[in-house]
Amino acid sequence: MTTDSWINETLYPDWGQRFRVTRELARVRSAFQDIVIFESSSHGRVMLLDGVVQITEGDEFVYQEMLTHVPLLAHGACTRVLIIGAGDGGVLRRVLQHRGVREAVMVEIDGEVIRLAKEFLPAIAGEAWHDPRATVLVGDGIDYVKQAPDDRFDAIIVDSTDPIGIGEVLFTDAFYANAARILAPGGLIVNQCGVPFMQADELRETSARRARFFPHVGAYVAAVPTYVGGFMTLGFAAKQAGLDAVPATTIRARAEAAGILGATQYWTPDIHAGAFHLPPYIARHLPPRS
Amino acid sequence: MTTDSWINETLYPDWGQRFRVTRELARVRSAFQDIVIFESSSHGRVMLLDGVVQITEGDEFVYQEMLTHVPLLAHGACTRVLIIGAGDGGVLRRVLQHRGVREAVMVEIDGEVIRLAKEFLPAIAGEAWHDPRATVLVGDGIDYVKQAPDDRFDAIIVDSTDPIGIGEVLFTDAFYANAARILAPGGLIVNQCGVPFMQADELRETSARRARFFPHVGAYVAAVPTYVGGFMTLGFAAKQAGLDAVPATTIRARAEAAGILGATQYWTPDIHAGAFHLPPYIARHLPPRS
Numbered sequence: 001m002t003t004d005s006w007i008n009e010t011l012y013p014d015w016g017q018r019f020r021v022t023r024e025l026a027r028v029r030s031a032f033q034d035i036v037i038f039e040s041s042s043h044g045r046v047m048l049l050d051g052v053v054q055i056t057e058g059d060e061f062v063y064q065e066m067l068t069h070v071p072l073l074a075h076g077a078c079t080r081v082l083i084i085g086a087g088d089g090g091v092l093r094r095v096l097q098h099r100g101v102r103e104a105v106m107v108e109i110d111g112e113v114i115r116l117a118k119e120f121l122p123a124i125a126g127e128a129w130h131d132p133r134a135t136v137l138v139g140d141g142i143d144y145v146k147q148a149p150d151d152r153f154d155a156i157i158v159d160s161t162d163p164i165g166i167g168e169v170l171f172t173d174a175f176y177a178n179a180a181r182i183l184a185p186g187g188l189i190v191n192q193c194g195v196p197f198m199q200a201d202e203l204r205e206t207s208a209r210r211a212r213f214f215p216h217v218g219a220y221v222a223a224v225p226t227y228v229g230g231f232m233t234l235g236f237a238a239k240q241a242g243l244d245a246v247p248a249t250t251i252r253a254r255a256e257a258a259g260i261l262g263a264t265q266y267w268t269p270d271i272h273a274g275a276f277h278l279p280p281y282i283a284r285h286l287p288p289r290s
Numbered sequence: 291m292t293t294d295s296w297i298n299e300t301l302y303p304d305w306g307q308r309f310r311v312t313r314e315l316a317r318v319r320s321a322f323q324d325i326v327i328f329e330s331s332s333h334g335r336v337m338l339l340d341g342v343v344q345i346t347e348g349d350e351f352v353y354q355e356m357l358t359h360v361p362l363l364a365h366g367a368c369t370r371v372l373i374i375g376a377g378d379g380g381v382l383r384r385v386l387q388h389r390g391v392r393e394a395v396m397v398e399i400d401g402e403v404i405r406l407a408k409e410f411l412p413a414i415a416g417e418a419w420h421d422p423r424a425t426v427l428v429g430d431g432i433d434y435v436k437q438a439p440d441d442r443f444d445a446i447i448v449d450s451t452d453p454i455g456i457g458e459v460l461f462t463d464a465f466y467a468n469a470a471r472i473l474a475p476g477g478l479i480v481n482q483c484g485v486p487f488m489q490a491d492e493l494r495e496t497s498a499r500r501a502r503f504f505p506h507v508g509a510y511v512a513a514v515p516t517y518v519g520g521f522m523t524l525g526f527a528a529k530q531a532g533l534d535a536v537p538a539t540t541i542r543a544r545a546e547a548a549g550i551l552g553a554t555q556y557w558t559p560d561i562h563a564g565a566f567h568l569p570p571y572i573a574r575h576l577p578p579r580s
Contacts (some may be wrong), residue, residue, distance in 0.1 A: 014310035015332035017518065018298070041306035042488075059487060061571070064522060197349060197515045198332075223513040224485045225520035228307065230352060230513040266569040274564030277554040280350070 007038060007061050011162075012198060016109035017228050019046060025120045030112035034185070037120045043226065045121055047088065049113070049161055059225040060124060063192075063269040066222040066275065067234060068094035071155050071190045072101070072245040073254045073272065074236075078154040079103065080181075084141035084170060086159035087113030089125025096155070097133050104134050105153075111138040118157045142169050145178035145215045147181035152182045158191035162202065171206045173213075180213040180239070189236035193219060195229035203233050204285040210237040211287045218244045219286060222266070233282060248273040297328060298342035301452075302488060307343070307518050309336060315410045320402035324418075328412045328546025333516065335411055337378065339403070339451055345378050346491045347419045349515040350414060353482075355557040356512035356526060356565065358384035361445050362391070363544045363562065364533040368444040369393065373430035373470075374460060376449035377403030385447070386421050388548045394424050394441075399426040432459050435468035441470045448481035452492065463503075470503040470529070478528035483509060485519035486572045493523050494575040500527040501577045508534045509576060510565035512556070523572060538563040 008018045020076075023039040036048040055063075066092050072078045079102045081095050087108040095104045108114055114136070128134060137144070141223060150285075156179050160170045165248030169175060170191065179189050194202035204220060211217040214237035221231035236244055252269035255261040261269075278286070298308045313329040326338040335345030344352075358381050362368045369392045369419060371385050377398040385394045398404055404426070418424060427434070432446075446469050450460045459465060460481070469479050479500075484492035493509060501507045504527035511521035526534055542559035545551040551559075568576070 008308070012332065014330065015308070017305070017307050020304035040304065042302065051314040059520065062569075116531035162562065195515075221513070223511070223520040225485075227520070228515070228518045230349065230515035250492070268570065269568065271569060274560070274567055276563055277560035279352075279561060280558065281555040 007036070007048070009048070010136070011053075011054050015198070017226065019043065024209070026116050028112055028116065029031070030110050032110045034046055035110075035112055035116055036118055046226075047121065052161065053226050055090065055121070055124065056226050057121065057123065058088055058090075061264070062222055062224045062266040063227065063232075064090040064094050065264050066074070066193065067091060067157055067159060067190060067265065069255070069260055069267045070220060070234070070272055070275065071157060071188055071236070072098050073251050073260070074246055074260065075155055075186070075188055076246070076254050080153045081105070082148075082153045082156045083107070084144070084156065084158045084160065085109075085272050086157070088117040088121055089128050091157055092126050092136070093128035096128050096133060097260060097263065100258055102133060104131075105137065107137045107139055107141045107144045109140055114138065142175055142267070145175060145182055148178075148182040150181055151184040152153060154184055154187050156183060156187075156189040158189065160191065162194055162199070171209065173209060176213040176237075183239060184276065185239075186240040188236065188243055190237050193233040193235040195227055195232045196230040196285060197231075200285050203235070203282070207286050210235060212237060216241050216243065217287060218276065219232070219278065219282070220244070221278060221282065222275065231279070231282065244276045248272070249260055299325070299337070299338070299343050305488070309333065309418055314407050318402055320400050320408065322400045323367060325400075325402055325406055328407055336516075337407070339412065342451065343412065343516050344451070345380065345411070346516050347411065347413065347435065350378075350380055351511055351554070352514045352556040353517070353522075353552050354380040354384050356510070357381060357449060357482065359545070359550055359554065359557045360389050360510060360524070360562055361447060361478055361526070361564065362531055363548065363550070364479055364536055365445055365476070366536070366544050370443045371395070372438075372443045372446045373397070374434070374446065374448045374450065376400075376447070378407040378411055379404070379418050381449050382424060382426070383415050383418035386423060387550060387553065390548055392423060394421075395427065395429045396424065397427045397429055397434045399428070399430055404428065421571070427548065432465055435465060435472055438468075438472040440471055440476040444474055444475060446477075446479040448479065450481065452484055456463050461499065463499060466500055466503040466527075473529060474522055476530040478526065481525050481565060483523040483525040485522045486575060487521075488519040490575050493525070493572070496525055497576050500525060504528060506531050506533065507577060508566065509535070509568065509572070510534070510567060511572065512565065516537050518577050521569070534566045536563070
C-alpha cells in the first residue's frame with residue numbers, strides 16, 4: 001500500500017486518491033480491521049480502516065456537521081440520540097453541542113478505533129468523551145438495537161464504513177427493522193450511503209431496504225473533500241413526513257435555540273435546506289416518493 | 291507520471307488522484323502545454339493538460355452544466371455569449387442548447403486541444419462545432435477581449451486552467467477590465483476558481499480582482515467528481531445586482547422557455563438557487579458583500 005512516502009487509498013480498483021505521508025503514527029490489526037493513522041502535510045492526520053479513508057483532521061467538519069446537525073435540526077426536538085460507529089468521537093461531539101440533547105449513546109464495535117483516536121486524533125472528539133450526557137459502549141450495534149426497548153431514541157446516526165466488511169450488517173433488514181422499532185414516533189435515522197458517482201448501487205440498494213421499514217425515505221448530499229467523487233449521500237429515513245423539507249427559516253430558529261448557529265464551517269440553515277435537492281444523476285437511484 | 295498502468299494527477303505536491311489507464315490515446319506537446327488523453331475504466335476518456343485533469347467523459351456534465359446554465363439563466367436574456375478556453379467544446383454545446391442564444395463565440399488558444407477533442411472526445415461537443423450560431427476561433431482570449439467592441443456580449447464564460455501556466459493571464463486586471471467593457475449593461479462573467487479546500491488563495495485573490503471591475507461579485511459551488519477536494523467554486527461577477535439570488539421558480543420558468551428543463555443530469559432550478567449558499571469555510575474567502 002505504501003510506495004516511497006505515499007499511501008494510496010484502495011477503495012476502488014481503478015481509481016483512487018493518494019496522500020504524501022510525513023509520518024506514520026499507528027498501524028494496528030484489530031480484531032475487526034486494519035487501522036492506519038498517519039500525518040499528511042495536505043490534510044493533517046488521516047485514519048484509514050482496511051485501506052479506506054475514514055477521517056482527516058482537515059475536512060472532518062464537513063461530514064460530521066452534515067451527519068449530525070441535519071437530522072437533529074430536521075427533527076427539532078431530539079433529546080435522546082443513538083450513534084452507531086463513529087469511533088473517532090466526532091459525531092458524539094457534534095451531537096452534544098445541541099443544548100436540547102440529554103443523552104447520547106454511542107456504540108462502536110472496535111475499541112481499538114476509540115483508543116487510537118483518543119491517542120492520535122484527540123481534537124476530533126475534544127471533551128465529548130467526558131460529557132456526563134454521553135455513554136460510550138464498545139459493542140456490536142446490531143446487538144444493541146436488537147436489545148434496546150421500543151421508542152428508546154429520537155434519532156439514530158449510523159457512521160459506518162461502506163456496506164462491505166464489518167459495516168455490512170448495518171445495512172440489513174434486521175438492522176432497519178430494529179432501528180424503526182426503537183425510534184420514538186416521529187424519529188429518524190441517517191446513515192452514510194457512499195458517493196453515488198462511484199457507488200450508485202450503495203444508495204439504491206440501501207434506500208430500497210430503508211423503504212421497507214420507514215414510511216418516509218430520502219437522502220441529502222454533502223461535498224466531503226476526502227470522500228472523493230463529487231457529492232456523497234446521507235440516507236434519511238423518518239417515521240414522520242416532511243422532515244426533509246423543513247424551511248431554512250425554521251432550521252435557523254432551531255439552530256439558534258440549540259446553540260449551533262455560527263458554530264459550523266460547512267453546515268448552515270440554507271445548506272441544510274438545499275442539501276435535500278438532489279441532482280438528477282443521484283435522485284434516480286432513490287425509490288419513488290411516497 | 292506513469293507507473294505501470296496508472297496515471298497520477300500532479301496538481302498538488304502532496305495529495306492527488308490516480309486513474310488506471312486502459313489505453314493511452316494521445317500524448318502531444320503543443321505550443322502551449324502537454325496534452326494527454328487516455329481511456330480509463332472508471333471515468334471513460336480523460337484529458338490532462340500539463341498533468342492536471344481537465345475533463346472526463348464520466349463527469350463532464352457536472353462542470354459544463356453549472357458553468358453554462360447558471361450564468362445564462364441567472365441573466366435570463368442572453369443572446370450573445372463569449373466562451374474563452376473550453377477547447378473540448380462542452381461549454382459551447384451547453385450554450386447552444388439555450389433557444390435564446392443567437393451567437394456563441396469561442397476563443398481557445400490551443401488548436402491542438404480542439405483537434406484532439408474532436409478526434410478522441412467527439413461526444414463532448416456533439417454537433418456544436420457545426421451549429422451556424424457558433425464561431426470557433428483559435429487565438430488568445432486576452433487579445434480577443436482587448437479588441438472586441440464595447441457592449442458586445444451578454445455573458446462571458448471562462449473555462450480556463452488554474453491561474454498558473456497559460457491560464458494565468460485570464461485572471462489579471464487587464465483581462466477583467468476588458469471583460470467589463472465588452473459586456474453589455476446587465477452582463478456577467480463566470481470563471482472557475484478552483485477547489486477552495488485545496489486552493490483557497492485562488493478564490494480569494496481572483497474574487498478581489500473581479501471586485502475592482504464589477505459592482506456585484508460572488509461565487510457559487512458545484513461538486514465535480516474529478517475536481518477533487520469537495521466543492522469547486524465558480525466565480526461570478528455581474529454589472530447588475532441580484533443575479534445571484536434569482537428564485538428557483540423564476541429560474542425554472544426561464545429554463546423551460548430556454549429548452550433546458552429536464553435536459554440535465556446535475557443542474558436543476560433548486561440546485562441553481564442553492565449553489566449560491568456557500569459553506570462558511572468558502573464564504574470567508576470572498577470580498578465583503580457590496
